[in-house]
Amino acid sequence: xxxxxxxxxxxxxxxxxxxxxxxxxxxxxxxxxxxxxxxxxxxxxxxxxxxxxxxxxxxxxxxxxxxxxxxxxxxxxxxxxxxxxxxxxxxxxxxxxxxxxxxxxxxxxxxxxxxxxxxxxxxxxxxxxxxxxxxxxxxxxxxxxxxxxxxxxxxxxxxxxxxxxxxxxxxxxxxxxxxxxxxxxxxxxxxxxxxxxxxxxxxxxxxxxxxxxxxxxxxxxxxxxxxxxxxxxxxxxxxxxxxxxxxxxxxxxxxxxxxxxxxxxxxxxxxxxxxxxxxxxxxxxxxxxxxxxxxxxxxxxxxxxxxxxxxxxxxxxxxxxxx
Amino acid sequence: xxxxxxxxxxxxxxxxxxxxxxxxxxxxxxxxxxxxxxxxxxxxxxxxxxxxxxxxxxxxxxxxxxxxxxxxxxxxxxxxxxxxxxxxxxxxxxxxxxxxxxxxxxxxxxxxxxxxxxxxxxxxxxxxxxxxxxxxxxxxxxxxxxxxxxxxxxxxxxxxxxxxxxxxxxxxxxxxxxxxxxxxxxxxxxxxxxxxxxxxxxxxxxxxxxxxxxxxxxxxxxxxxxxxxxxxxxxxxxxxxxxxxxxxxxxx
Numbered sequence: 001x002x003x004x005x006x007x008x009x010x011x012x013x014x015x016x017x018x019x020x021x022x023x024x025x026x027x028x029x030x031x032x033x034x035x036x037x038x039x040x041x042x043x044x045x046x047x048x049x050x051x052x053x054x055x056x057x058x059x060x061x062x063x064x065x066x067x068x069x070x071x072x073x074x075x076x077x078x079x080x081x082x083x084x085x086x087x088x089x090x091x092x093x094x095x096x097x098x099x100x101x102x103x104x105x106x107x108x109x110x111x112x113x114x115x116x117x118x119x120x121x122x123x124x125x126x127x128x129x130x131x132x133x134x135x136x137x138x139x140x141x142x143x144x145x146x147x148x149x150x151x152x153x154x155x156x157x158x159x160x161x162x163x164x165x166x167x168x169x170x171x172x173x174x175x176x177x178x179x180x181x182x183x184x185x186x187x188x189x190x191x192x193x194x195x196x197x198x199x200x201x202x203x204x205x206x207x208x209x210x211x212x213x214x215x216x217x218x219x220x221x222x223x224x225x226x227x228x229x230x231x232x233x234x235x236x237x238x239x240x241x242x243x244x245x246x247x248x249x250x251x252x253x254x255x256x257x258x259x260x261x262x263x264x265x266x267x268x269x270x271x272x273x274x275x276x277x278x279x280x281x282x283x284x285x286x287x288x289x290x291x292x293x294x295x296x297x298x299x300x301x302x303x304x305x306x307x308x309x310x311x312x313x314x315x316x317x318x319x320x321x322x323x
Numbered sequence: 324x325x326x327x328x329x330x331x332x333x334x335x336x337x338x339x340x341x342x343x344x345x346x347x348x349x350x351x352x353x354x355x356x357x358x359x360x361x362x363x364x365x366x367x368x369x370x371x372x373x374x375x376x377x378x379x380x381x382x383x384x385x386x387x388x389x390x391x392x393x394x395x396x397x398x399x400x401x402x403x404x405x406x407x408x409x410x411x412x413x414x415x416x417x418x419x420x421x422x423x424x425x426x427x428x429x430x431x432x433x434x435x436x437x438x439x440x441x442x443x444x445x446x447x448x449x450x451x452x453x454x455x456x457x458x459x460x461x462x463x464x465x466x467x468x469x470x471x472x473x474x475x476x477x478x479x480x481x482x483x484x485x486x487x488x489x490x491x492x493x494x495x496x497x498x499x500x501x502x503x504x505x506x507x508x509x510x511x512x513x514x515x516x517x518x519x520x521x522x523x524x525x526x527x528x529x530x531x532x533x534x535x536x537x538x539x540x541x542x543x544x545x546x547x548x549x550x551x552x553x554x555x556x557x558x559x560x561x562x563x564x565x566x567x568x569x570x571x572x573x574x575x
Contacts, residue, residue: 102478136439145535241500
């Protein structure tokens, strides 16, 4: 019995969250006494296989087929179905990436299973896993226990495990020729919308705005604070969706991931999709009218109040302090 | 389309700690489902023919989701009535919907990318698999001009990357929130919604032994000790905060 862990890549370039998945699988494997097998779908003898073989896993399987060059959900689901049928694993562990969200439930459904997705941690309850997930947009946590028979499909949120904690070792690489049936979608080449003109990953201080800013005109209020602190302005998704700020200012799973010295969140409630993009910031400051906003759970300093009252006073006080 | 707790609602956990008390919470249409409806309406409008059938699974209260969708322009509705729908797992919901809509033989199925309550984000994908049609998730643009036997859609990848795919139809798309401006219901739309057909189905939901079980719902454990400043006085909080930025964080 084993744990399969999915290695995600584009043209044999590793998606680093797969290392987090390896760490998670290794940890679960130790707790439950299961070996870990890494699985890489690819159209060739994947250039990544040797790199993954330097981790403490039992073996690395390259699931190989000509149709596995560029990702499609149909080809990936076919490949995974066969790997699971021939290895008969107890668990399938993946990082909760956009690609995994696209194909993992499809694979699970073929086994009459579903995915317990976007988990943030697990506990071992007498040999079975209890997984913790964020629900209601991060406002609550739920402990969820797996039911029925294996296989169990589990995905972990980005950052739930540390990729650099993945244990090193050495593994044999095997190739498993898989068959892929009808692929009903044709992919074009992935692209970046516009070259990010603002690289927020280099910012020391970020002032970020969310729905609480209410209108595009009000962004000037936040800009004054950013100017006073020498900070860069950023935003959560709804602001960029409304075109109030360009997309290169967006922080979160579909935008940039940042870790500045100071992150000031104004009127941002703290949905998971935003938090994954900024939770590693040095000092997090949250200003929000809603005392129960999840952003306060990860904040070092919080003010419950109207940002339009707080920010002008801050600007004034900063100017005083700077003389 | 799914009915969920309002985004800004204060959530109270039930005494059995298995879910929230939905009886005292304002309910609304799941956010991304609203965008899915908008994409469906625009697609039929661009094609100049066809109809949009809105489908919801939930208790009688979910009728408000249907009424709203019909007022915005959907042509008719299917309400799969399940009073305790919150106890169903994603697979059960998907297979119940699949049974209810299979005979409709839709050319396209639009769904939100995930619910704002349980947030598994898999009902759409499982539904597609059970209907035997391909699926695309996290779609942020539909190239309506390409619509024929195939449809070209833009998927969001991570970190600012995107990718176009051309799908053979029928297909299911899960739609990202915020990709368009959702229309308001016109007065005429609201009036005409009253005469649009709503089919009610009372299904037999198959037991599903692999449904994950919620053991406990609770407030997230705090990973940080948060210092709350101002004690309810926003302006005093601002003064204290700047002092912290100067003396402790040392960025001023």
